[in-house]
Amino acid sequence: MKVLFPATAALCALVWAQALPAQSKAKAQNVPEIPYDSVPNLIKMPANLYLGEAMGVATNSKGHFFVFTRSNTTRLFEFDASGNYVREIGEGSYGFEFAHSVRVDPEDNIWVVDEGTNLVIKFNPAGRVVMVIGHRPDVVAGAVATTNAPAPPAQKYILGRPTDVAWDPQGNIFVSDGYINNRVVKYDKNGRFLAQVGTEKAGNGKTELNLPHGIAVDAKGDVYVADRSNHRLQVFDNNLGFKASYDNIGDSWTVCVSPGPHQYLFTSNSNPNGNAPGTWETTGEIYKMELDGTILGRFGHASKQPGGFQVVHMMDCRNPNEIYVAEIESWRVQKLLLKPHAEAKK
Amino acid sequence: MKRRWTILPAAMLFASGLYAQAPDINFDANANLLKYPDSVAIGEVAGVATDSKGNIFVYTRTGHPTITIGTSRPFAHGGSRLYQFDRTGKFVREIGKDLYGFLVAQQVRVDPQDNVWVVDQMSSMVIKFDQNGRVQLLLGRKSESERVPAPPLDAPGRAGRGPAGAGAQSDIFNRPTDVAWDNAGNIYVADGYGANARIAKFDKTGKFVKSWGAKGSANSQFNSIRGIALDSAGNVYVADAGNKRIQVFDGDGNFKSQITNVGSPSAICISSGPHQYLYSSNSNPPEDIDHDGEIYKLELDGRIDGKFGRAGKLPKEFGTVNAIDCRRENELLVGELGNWRVQKLTLH
Numbered sequence: 034m035k036v037l038f039p040a041t042a043a044l045c046a047l048v049w050a051q052a053l054p055a056q057s058k059a060k061a062q063n064v065p066e067i068p069y070d071s072v073p074n075l076i077k078m079p080a081n082l083y084l085g086e087a088m089g090v091a092t093n094s095k096g097h098f099f100v101f102t103r104s105n106t107t108r109l110f111e112f113d114a115s116g117n118y119v120r121e122i123g124e125g126s127y128g129f130e131f132a133h134s135v136r137v138d139p140e141d142n143i144w145v146v147d148e149g150t151n152l153v154i155k156f157n158p159a160g161r162v163v164m165v166i167g168h169r170p171d172v173v174a175g176a177v178a179t180t181n182a183p184a185p186p187a188q189k190y191i192l193g194r195p196t197d198v199a200w201d202p203q204g205n206i207f208v209s210d211g212y213i214n215n216r217v218v219k220y221d222k223n224g225r226f227l228a229q230v231g232t233e234k235a236g237n238g239k240t241e242l243n244l245p246h247g248i249a250v251d252a253k254g255d256v257y258v259a260d261r262s263n264h265r266l267q268v269f270d271n272n273l274g275f276k277a278s279y280d281n282i283g284d285s286w287t288v289c290v291s292p293g294p295h296q297y298l299f300t301s302n303s304n305p306n307g308n309a310p311g312t313w314e315t316t317g318e319i320y321k322m323e324l325d326g327t328i329l330g331r332f333g334h335a336s337k338q339p340g341g342f343q344v345v346h347m348m349d350c351r352n353p354n355e356i357y358v359a360e361i362e363s364w365r366v367q368k369l370l371l372k373p374h375a376e377a378k379k
Numbered sequence: 380m381k382r383r384w385t386i387l388p389a390a391m392l393f394a395s396g397l398y399a400q401a402p403d404i405n406f407d408a409n410a411n412l413l414k415y416p417d418s419v420a421i422g423e424v425a426g427v428a429t430d431s432k433g434n435i436f437v438y439t440r441t442g443h444p445t446i447t448i449g450t451s452r453p454f455a456h457g458g459s460r461l462y463q464f465d466r467t468g469k470f471v472r473e474i475g476k477d478l479y480g481f482l483v484a485q486q487v488r489v490d491p492q493d494n495v496w497v498v499d500q501m502s503s504m505v506i507k508f509d510q511n512g513r514v515q516l517l518l519g520r521k522s523e524s525e526r527v528p529a530p531p532l533d534a535p536g537r538a539g540r541g542p543a544g545a546g547a548q549s550d551i552f553n554r555p556t557d558v559a560w561d562n563a564g565n566i567y568v569a570d571g572y573g574a575n576a577r578i579a580k581f582d583k584t585g586k587f588v589k590s591w592g593a594k595g596s597a598n599s600q601f602n603s604i605r606g607i608a609l610d611s612a613g614n615v616y617v618a619d620a621g622n623k624r625i626q627v628f629d630g631d632g633n634f635k636s637q638i639t640n641v642g643s644p645s646a647i648c649i650s651s652g653p654h655q656y657l658y659s660s661n662s663n664p665p666e667d668i669d670h671d672g673e674i675y676k677l678e679l680d681g682r683i684d685g686k687f688g689r690a691g692k693l694p695k696e697f698g699t700v701n702a703i704d705c706r707r708e709n710e711l712l713v714g715e716l717g718n719w720r721v722q723k724l725t726l727h
Contacts, residue, residue, distance in 0.1 A: 125443065
């Protein structure tokens, strides 16, 4: 039995790895292409400072943008609107072990989501920690082997490899959680638990999730969740009741809702890690949609060259015609300038 | 008759466990006391303590706990830092940068001679620095290497940390939590979270004298010791968190009494001066900020003067308080694991 257990675990891991769903070709057909340019050489890094995997990018109200990256250690960098390096925030933070997302709230606070420490950390504009959600497992417990056993019951204030964060107009906090749990949690602005949809278990029912990987909230407080492994985008109301499911846009890896009187929804059918033959031709595009799910157009494609995408992980759409994308496997951030395009037939 | 009349209601109150009826103490909190340089991004605050000049020492889980690859064994490094601030909160310096024993910060205390003592939960060491920040005395020994994956935390003799089990007569610790001294300079170590469940006593030169305690819930038994403090008479107060009580011993380890109506004592402190007070935090666990979190102010005999605060993330709320400094009776510093900060509290 002693021998059997690790062998079984290894077998499970093997099967699990092979059973990773291939990235989906979107069902939506005849979607207008939105032409765009990628700003060349956007980021100017100081000598001997490098981005690693670019996991998140977010702009603030002044046009500065923040990049959360898996470098030697996980790091958070700030750049001005021209891409000039401004500063590092949280250098050596106890909460930085494996970057996943960065977002900026309406007051220009900078929020990062780290799936290596199970934390969501709020920095004020000066770069100081002002709130921590979740709890890093005690280091003294030592390294614990990741198992494929079912996740333990989800707890209010403990996250399981969280992925993203968003806010409604009242300042309530929504966390997509994550790789271990399969839920979205709503906290009030002071960090107190209010509600959740989904549980620790993955599922494909209306109020179930399977790897919620990104999250955004519109001005009405409706919640858009990139339900990645369910090959769909789920919409919930402000109390996390089911509203709609958009399943024609491939695998939603990340979502973004632009501000302003007319809000748009963006979702990325990112080309997969692993790049199975043929997938570059059918994935990698980003969709621009109305909040009700109407597709307006699409742009981008899988490619390692500038202008193409090598696995878009998170994006920023403060200006719906200027999209920032953070790419995992190209270790880069691009700024995309969308051009006028033919309207989709409604 | 008169005497009986007064005692009876008090006894009834006590028996019904209504310790929540302890009077509330009004207080103010400053969550922005400490001014960090740009290069310091502070993490979980495990310990905070002041010296006689008002300097503030913070032992914090900051940085990246790291395991490196050896020839046949993995080695643990880093993850905690010790910082000094002046009484106004201005940053003074870092002490013990890259020190071998700084892994998982647990506590910092300052002795009457202004030496700074650090307790590290993972290296299982107690480290004494003089005022200049030089290492003066070491208790315990960091285990040479780590096992990956780690054995259970309560495994006897985990990772070679000394003889197993409750009450072991040894100068090796297993996840120690706190340190205190008597007037003669004898050293008392709370030991601790791990398989040991004991108080270890050393003389002022660091020579092991004795230890007492065992795992359990009877008198002189412990379940997760979180803190220790001594009064000026040499009595030893032990925060026996798992048993929801503070046990009181004489300096030789003889049981004297227990205080049982203050939740789970997770950090304790005894103020100085002619009238000493005992502070005890019923700290919330990290997974729940909706209950507990209050701090009690007590007389040394266990009578509650009042309580203040609750769990939460805002200023004036507490996120898993792990340390209390009470050099002045109504001016406390608390260190919070959950909220990554030090708050200065002024009681009214």
